[in-house]
Every structure is written in structure tokens, then in C-alpha cells.
Amino acid sequence: MIRIDSTKLNNWNEIKKDQCEYLKLAVEKELSNLYIKNNSYIRSRKIRKSKKYHTYYKLNNSEREEIENIFGGVFTVKNQKSKFVVSDDKKIEKLVVGKLEEVISIFEKNIINKNVINRIFNYEKFCNNNGWNRHRLISKLGIKVCPYCNRQYITNYEDLKGNKEKTTADLDHFYSKSLYPYLALSLYNLIPSCQICNSRFKLDKDFRKYPHIYPYEEGFGDNAKFKTRGNTVEYLLGNTLDFDIYLDVFESKYKNKIENSIKTFHLNELYKVHTDYVQEIIKKIIIYNDSKLNEILLDFPELFSSKNEMLRTIFGNYIVNEELGKRPLSKLTKDICEELGLNLKNV
Known part of the structure; x- marks a missing residue:
């Protein structure tokens, strides 16, 4: 019910920079070292105690071109292995801080393998990352009270044992990551909230289909x-x-x-x-x-x-x-x- 004005958040530019850098590295890591065979880009791994390989996904030429366009990068091939390098940071920035409907329109039109999307925009990996992660994002945002209910504090603290920043907040995906996986790391889709609002009440409800007050633009x-x-x-x-x-x-x-x-x-x-x-x-x-x-x-x-x-x-x-x-x-x-x-x- 309370609006979050990102223009007045002290660390917003730093947060944007850190989130863009995280996604850029995730894109390059996931799309590099693909095996090239019969004009297909293949992500696979060797099964333990076996010479067989498990295939995560394959990319045909059309998907490859779509990826280069969306993520602003280029595939290069050497010794039947690919390397992906992002050359247009503006494309990454748009995915991180673009308006949600604009990001949705980008991916609703594409034909990219869903496994690729899920692996690039992997929220669980982001949460468990040793560097920039969920805890550091929430801490830098500095939002003290759940914007949905205005009843619960959502503060951060320092874990003295692990010397790490911890938070008492959830990060709610305003548009559910199960329905819109390509928004899983978009800053304007991540709402710091209390556990009750996020994990007890909201769950995976489709806020795009059933419009609710969107804290980054509106309040009561x-x-x-x-x-x-x-x-x-x-x-x-x-x-x-x-x-x-x-x-x-x-x-x-x-x-x-x-x-x-x-x-x-x-x-x-x-x-x-x-x-x-x-x-x-x-x-x-x-x-x-x-x-x-x-x-x-x-x-x-x-x-x-x-x-x-x-x-x-x-x-x-x-x-x-x-x-x-x-x-x-x-x-x-x-x-x-x-x-x-x-x-x-x-x-």
C-alpha cells in the first residue's frame, strides 16, 4: 500500500550497476562453452561413472540469433566450442531495469529454449551467490517496512559468525517467476516484503492477470x-x-x-x-x-x-x-x- 520511489533510494544507481553486472556474467557463463554439432549449440554434462552425456538444451541457428539480439552479444566458435560475449550493455540494462511490460514483450515474441531462460534467470543461484545476492540487494535498498501491509519491519543485520549481511525480508516477485521466469532478476519486479505477505498470502497469484497496486509506481x-x-x-x-x-x-x-x-x-x-x-x-x-x-x-x-x-x-x-x-x-x-x-x- 506504500509506494517505493526508486529515485529517492540512496543506493539505486549502485544497485542497478551490481544487478546488471550479475546478469551479464550469468548470461556469458551460461552461453559459453557450448558444444557445436550439426549447426546446433548444445549445453550438456557428462554423467558420473559413464561416458554418456546429458543434454540440458540445444540451440538452433534461429535461437542463436534471437539470443544475440536480446542479450546484446555475439557467439564465437573455436575448436567446436562456443564463447558468448556481451558487447551491448544497454540490452542487459533493459532486462534489469526496463519496465516490466517491455521486458515481457521481448520474451513473448522469442523462440528461445525455456531451459536457457530458466538457467540464465536462475533466482536460486542469485540468492546463494557469494558476491552480489539477495541479502546485499535488500540491504542496499534500505526499505525498512513491508510496502504491501505497512505492518512488519523488514530490516537487515550482520551475521557475526559468517561476517555476512542477512535480512529479515523476502523478495517478492511482483509478477511470479514461475509464470514470468525472465523477470526473476528484474529489479522492478523484486519487492522487499514481509514473509507473511509474500509466502502466506500472495504466493504465485498472477498480478498481471489480476492487477494489484504496484509499489514501484503506486500506493494507496x-x-x-x-x-x-x-x-x-x-x-x-x-x-x-x-x-x-x-x-x-x-x-x-x-x-x-x-x-x-x-x-x-x-x-x-x-x-x-x-x-x-x-x-x-x-x-x-x-x-x-x-x-x-x-x-x-x-x-x-x-x-x-x-x-x-x-x-x-x-x-x-x-x-x-x-x-x-x-x-x-x-x-x-x-x-x-x-x-x-x-x-x-x-x-
Whole structure:
């Protein structure tokens, strides 16, 4: 529900460079040392304790030309062995940071052996790579909270025993790698997320067929807001937990995507448990009305650099749109504050 603005990620250019270099090496490694026989390029291995060979895949001339075009490289042959060298890095970059629909259009038209695609865009190898891998990618992204639910931290830590970076996040493939294997290493298809959203709720659901909010371009924003409802006004006085929390979806071009996202990630059901958190917000708003807030700013000019910092301290969370991805339940906090009349203009 929270948008990821890649233009504001500190390490985005480094991440692009590292991911492009990883894919380039994977392409060259997989497509080199192929055995050439009868105009076919053959990837095979010798079966243990046998002189027989197991064939992974064969490439005919048409497939070879298609590969050279897509990956921006050239096959050379020497002593019946091939070598593939990428000469156009822009082709690799397009596969890594191109728009998802553009990458899909490239591979939907081609005739390349599926085993080649699966071996080049091998996500498991990427995860287990000793150099650039899943953990380092997530760590460099620096996204602290799951953008799908805004309820779970997804931080990184250093494994002192192995002296390696580790993360508490999953990398969700927005378009499932089982359905779109050529997107398995595309940066704009990799969404850092909590394990619940990725491994319990989303699974292999086809988000292309059933559109959902896409974090690299969209968030719920003001098109869907958390609200409260109860049978009595007692909850508005902070005296009871007998009320509901729900997402109110407004008419917009994103409505269908938002509703699909709410359903897939069970957001209405999950947020029902946070009534105690909302009760605290209600009580704080009763205490800290606009005049009280202005009084605090005047009385403690050395304590708070801005109204935003003061509100974050009082409500224990971020309440500015650009900062909602920094802490769990931030959108809930902002929306409830607005619902209860807190003036967030000029914050």
C-alpha cells in the first residue's frame, strides 16, 4: 500500500550497476562453452561413472540469433566450442531495469529454449551467490517496512559468525517467476516484503492477470484511507475498544487494484487487531488539540525543529506521505489523525 520511489533510494544507481553486472556474467557463463554439432549449440554434462552425456538444451541457428539480439552479444566458435560475449550493455540494462511490460514483450515474441531462460534467470543461484545476492540487494535498498501491509519491519543485520549481511525480508516477485521466469532478476519486479505477505498470502497469484497496486509506481495514497466505526460515541472518547477499523476505498482509476490488494493481503482482517493502537491515538488527539500543539512549539523551540518532528514524537510514528515507509502502521496513524480532525496541513 506504500509506494517505493526508486529515485529517492540512496543506493539505486549502485544497485542497478551490481544487478546488471550479475546478469551479464550469468548470461556469458551460461552461453559459453557450448558444444557445436550439426549447426546446433548444445549445453550438456557428462554423467558420473559413464561416458554418456546429458543434454540440458540445444540451440538452433534461429535461437542463436534471437539470443544475440536480446542479450546484446555475439557467439564465437573455436575448436567446436562456443564463447558468448556481451558487447551491448544497454540490452542487459533493459532486462534489469526496463519496465516490466517491455521486458515481457521481448520474451513473448522469442523462440528461445525455456531451459536457457530458466538457467540464465536462475533466482536460486542469485540468492546463494557469494558476491552480489539477495541479502546485499535488500540491504542496499534500505526499505525498512513491508510496502504491501505497512505492518512488519523488514530490516537487515550482520551475521557475526559468517561476517555476512542477512535480512529479515523476502523478495517478492511482483509478477511470479514461475509464470514470468525472465523477470526473476528484474529489479522492478523484486519487492522487499514481509514473509507473511509474500509466502502466506500472495504466493504465485498472477498480478498481471489480476492487477494489484504496484509499489514501484503506486500506493494507496488518498485513494484508500483507514477509518473507524462503532455503535456508540464512547470509542471516540477513548473509553472502549468496541469499534472497527477498515479501509475506505474511493472512486479512482486505482480502485480495482486497491480492492484486489486489500483482499489478497487480508488488510481489513489484519488491521482489526490494532484497536488498542488507535485508542491511544484517539486519546492523544483529545489531549493535544491544535492550540495545545502550537503552545508546545512556542514553549520548546529548542526541542523540536518542526511541527512534523513534534507530531512524530507525540504520536510515535511518521505522518507525512513521503515518510510512511519508515515505520509500521504509519499510514494507519496518519489516516486516523486526519479522520479525527488533526490538521496536518503545512506539516
